[in-house]
Amino acid sequence: MKISLNWLRDYVALDASIDEISRAITFLGFEVEQVIRTGAPLLSQVVVGEVLVRDKHPNADKLSVCQVDLGPAGGVKTIVCGAQNYQVGDRVPVALPGAVLPGDFVIKLSKIRGQSSDGMMCSAKELGVAEDASGLLILAGRPALGTPINDVMPPGDTVFDIEITPNRPDCLSHLGLARELAAWFKLELVYPQEKFRGDISGAPHPELLRGVSVLSPEDCPLYSAHVIRGVKIGPSPEWLQRRLSAVGLRPINNVVDVGNYVMLETGQPLHAFDARKLGGSQIIVRRATDGEKLVTLDGKERVLTSRMLVIADAEKPVVIAGIMGGENSGVGADTTDLVLECAIFKRQTIRWTSKRLGLTSDSCYRYERGVDPHSALEAAYRAIDLILETAGGSVVGPACQVGGDVPWKREIVVTPAYINERLGFDIPAGEMSSALESLELNIVREEITESRGPAWTVAIPSWRDDLDRPIDLVEEVLRLHGTDKIPAAVVSSPGLIGDDDPLVLFNRRATDYLVGHDFHECVNYTLRSAKEITTWVSQTAAVELALANPFVDDQSHLRPTLTMGLLESLKLNQSRGVAVSRLCETGRVFIERNGQNFECAAVGFIIAEPVAERSWLKREPADFYTAKKHVTALAAAAGIDLGRQPLVPVTGPYYGWQEGQSAAAGEMAHGWTARFGLLNLAMVKSLGIEGKVYAGIFAILPEKITAETARRRYADFSLLPAALRDLALLVDAGVHADEVRKTLARIIRAALGNAFMLESVEAFDVYQGQGLPEGKKSVAFSLVFRSGERTLTDDEVNAVFQKVQEEVAKSTTWQIRK
Template sequence: MLISVKASIEWLREYVDLEASTNELVDVFPMLGMEVEGVEDSGPPPLDNVVVGEVISRDQHPEADRLSVCKVKVGEGIPEANIVCGATNFEPGDRVPVALPGAKLPGGFKIKKSKLRGVTSEGMMCSSKELSLGDDHDGLLILREKPEIGTPINQVFPDADPTFDLELTANRGDCLGHLGIARELAAHYDKALRVPEVKSDAPTVATPSGDNLLSGVSISSSNCKLYCAWTIRGVKVGPSPDWLRNRLEAVGLRSINNVVDATNFVLMETGHPLHAFDAKKIAGSEIIVRDANADETITTLDEEKRTLEESMMVIADAEKPLVVAGVMGSVDAEVDEDTKDLVLEAAWFVPGNIRGTARKLGLSTDSSHRFARDVDPQRIRFAARRAIDLILETAGGELYPEEVQVGEPPRGDRTIEICPSFVRERCGYEAEDERIGKAWLRLGFEVEKGDKWKVTVPSFRSEVDRPIDLVEEFVRIDGTSQIPESPVACEAISREHSPLFTFSEKAADILVGQGFRECCNYSLRDAREIEAWHGKETTDALALANPLTAEHTHLRASLLPGLLDTLAHNQRNQNDLRRVFEIGRVLRDGPKGNMELLSVAFAMLSKHTAREWKEEATPDFHEAKRCAHRLLAATGISMPKGGIKAMKDPLTWQQDHAGRAGEVLINRVELSVGYCKLALSRAKELNGPIIGAELLIDPVVISKKAKAVKFQAFGSFPPALKDLALVVDEEVPAETVRRAVQQAAEKAAGKGFAADRVNIFDVFTGQGVEKGKKSVACGICFRSDERTLEDKEVNSAFDEIQSILAESTDYKLRS
């Protein structure tokens, strides 16, 4: 699974000297394990006639309640422009971007002098979105740094800041902040990493003192191992400075206010989520980290009321939850323009709990994205102190000299023992000891050399915990280009070498040759359909733990339901599609749980969908059986012993109109053929009964090496034919009689000849045959490959057949 993050090049250059071009970095990032999904420029395109203007006056439009008429100074010696504007977030004295007549804005919008509700407008004051400087279009872009009036806007925002959309593997949570990405680039280019210096600090205490804004901090949930809180008095909440707004907008975040922006800046810088509370909104001045109560509710910052479960964790005060821990805060304690005192939290939560909470609530945020990937518990204090510095710089206030800490970091740095020879063996090429050690040092690891090297891995690299991980890190930083080329020492293997592919191709060929058309249906099915075809036990066994939709909740146990869907769809649309087949995987119950089997299934309409001038023969059970036999013969699968026997399947097949041969658990092959249960075909609104078959095969059978095919010449001498009519009980299958005659003929055949075949040519009931009995007539063919048979030896064999049958069966010779 991949995770995404945005990285601004200008922001990265604050931590490492980067001389590489954007195109070069596009190639470098994948070598470091970060795929580049796209590159965006956050700066404006070239904009002519867009300059800095200052609002001189603002008056109500005489004909429109929501418009104002402004006088705007756009340069020295230039008459003030009269501009009609609908925004409300500005006052006289503010400086804003002004597009003058003749300007062409992103998107092709041209500015010209025009009248709005009777008042002439000589330009347009612009928002960030209109200049492609951000997504904010709720009001004008206020230029708080007060650039000189008349300055072209491209000089105010001179350089586009390329922003990379990167995708990381799920174990690289350390790169979900600009510092982590800069560390990787510094290691790649062998440059120094500049970590920001933090000034704010306070002694750690377990319990707040009496002068603290907090009266207590406690943890009762096992999913929180560390919680830290700081308090700041006397802040002034307001707009952020331009540099802070620009940094956030470059990575797709909207500026809120200076306090919230400071925490979001640190989030994007370090990858550590923080949260700021309005201290006066915390009931009882107490912070409690606890599991949520059943059906407890909270209104999150997106103004959605959410119902919590006991498996979720909240940050609460004495009365109510204030934050869905690790996911999103509530409106009950948010920082707004009236906030004077702050509580800043930093914590470490169990990643699995945050991941589960976000998934259940359907709420993925920048914070949950990072907590779910395991933030570094050893650098929580650094992130918080960095945020405090920014808050004091942009919002003022005074830090109370206490850090309230409950719990301990769950992990720290780890030491791994390794030998350089191990690295060389695993890499497959020679690398000097110094080169190996330097690669690890560039990553921020510590290396103690000796008989066995001891490499200390910092806590922010939680995924590096084995010697083989150190080998991977060496190769990554040393460069995969250093790996010498070597020819592949194996034969090329294609799908044509796969017995399963070959079998499927043969099966498809033989069915297409019999008039069937192949189709491919979705492998996930509906629960009600599975239960109707296979029963509740199978339905429960094939249920998905995390279904994508309500209609696709189970793995399939048969291909037949999908084939019936295909026939029904084409019948509704008057398409003349009568025979369909599919080849795919299904699951059935086995001794050790579900078994995956290869299935070949076909289905036929017994009635035509279109009117014909000439009535054609309609398919029946025997035709389906012949198709199945041809399929077995063509694919080299042997018919299970016993042949097809009548079956009574109360769910899938019509009673007394279906048969089955073999069983997967015994023969590893199972063939079912007959009429699908009428209730199932009617549920699909099909016209008439459906004849189908399904061949289930354990893939082990196909994976075995096929036996060599032996060809045998046809006999050149004429056969000797004999007919034998036997009276048997009416319920005895004709095939059972044929096999008995075949076995007797094989035993009775004389020296130098054999029973070539035995076939049934007549089954009769009626006059001359006792009630409850039937006559089965078989033709017996004797043949020799060496000579023409004499009547004497054929008659002798025929008499012997009758004797054998008289002794081994209760069949009577028909007179």
């Protein structure tokens, strides 16, 4: 809200500097967004002069050489001027040598194209009074020659653009802010004194207003109407226009301007009707009917609903209550009789209507935040004074008032001891009481408590609806004491034993792991497009993960995976010619399963073929098993042992993974899922990404993350030598090595009995192709035998190995390769 300093000075004798006032507003709790200076700054050596002679400059087409009369004291000066908009006889501002114009422009005696000049005739812009630089500022009214320019120009003003917090609607007015500043600077606040106090003499004029009925009292707790007869509509006086212009309002006519002025002074919105346009001379405050229409003052037709409140006459709505008047009842040049509305409307009703219509106004803004019903009539009286002063006329009956009969009383009991306890430092009781009193929070009683010293009963004025508990008064005291004076202290941190959330620990471990493996950590947006999710995840996900009210189309859905964001980052780097391969991210993903969404902690990475990167030495490229290693480590960071989980090859068109080159585990059956391997080549290519991309993702429900794996128990191990045997098996090409390994291990253990141990059996060679039958592959296993008691002899190991081979031949379809 814009607040004029000149205006504030009507109520409080502020003599502090602009900086001090700015600082006061800031520390009272209102952010000063901008300080705007308007009107003429203080200028010395700039006086009124009259152009006596205007001759063409001998050496320049566009310049003139003028003789300018500055009056008896100043004499006649020769001044070179480039402007074109003046004539001989015009009076203009003249800056003499020594004058400093805005922008630190110092005026000196000078020579222009060989012609000396004793000063400068000025434009409005050069004086800093307006933006007009098109020519000289021609002074109206023929002011006396030689008069200092500040005596001629309207005085300058300073306007503070202030953000008023929503808890302080009382400060959406000059009086409200003046009250705060008076308290801060310890100055007296002078309220405007209304001459009209509600007394009406003479006969009533029912032809102007028959009555007011409020059909929806819960939406309108107070409605008052006064009739003013015989006004003359015209422009407002200059002082009123200047006030409104300074705070950014366009002057319209005396009656409308008074309404705005009083609203900006007191915070109470007012509305004036042309009494002759009120059908049936009636005012009815009611809900609109569905589909009812009104053309508002901005020229737009508004279609209303039955949740909206209107002011209507006997026939039609004339105002959308508290928001904007209609064209059909407004004050115009020919208006002679007014009905002045001063009302209180329910905040929620106004807010709902305003949102619904997409229509707001200064009045609406105030009603939405709350207007003090107990000061409303004062504002009406003030407006009546000003209307009579600026537009003439007289107040006639009937004056109508509906509602407004709930009295205000609120008291808070607080002890200075409590205030100091909450603050953690001591403010003297005397300072507290004067702070409260200066805000008109009057201490009406003081009682001594048993243990906490005096207790104050503080009366809360009606405009401070935000104060209703002792803690609220702590803030008031602290505000006036100055929040910049809170004394320094050492942080007190009595020990509370706890650890970081398991999810946080998981994220940290996962990121540390990936960054330690040369990944660059990325951060991508959570919201993605529907198209992308349909393509990369599923049709169902694109339905379930949709926002109700996306802001932009390509950010309409929650992300179900981190892969898409990482690919986007990959593409960005590729397209910018930045060599890129390993990217990773941790963050939330949202996984749809059986019609429910689950918010999961996730980690993902990609390893792209480094297409743009050239290296003087080639390295082994990453492959499926690189991704497998990383995903296994990431699952372990959440307490999941992927080695013990069945892995299935990924199939299906929507997964985004390359069939036959990628695998999945978990699938949310136990609250987690993992996928890794090669991303679908065609889909990656269609994104405009070059080269193959391997990726891995792991996602888990936060509650499934194990902070620490169970404490491991030490297992004894043999110090005796191992016996090694290799066994190559010819198996179907489609069979997974691990299935063979598990069956083989079972056969070996059966053959061993309790004789000694099979320490491990692992595939070490896989071959398929030339020399082998079609559809078969060879998997070679390394078998490690050991005993805890003795060195194994060749004979006993051979015996077991022989038994194993016999069993394989007998009970499996595998062939042993010799």
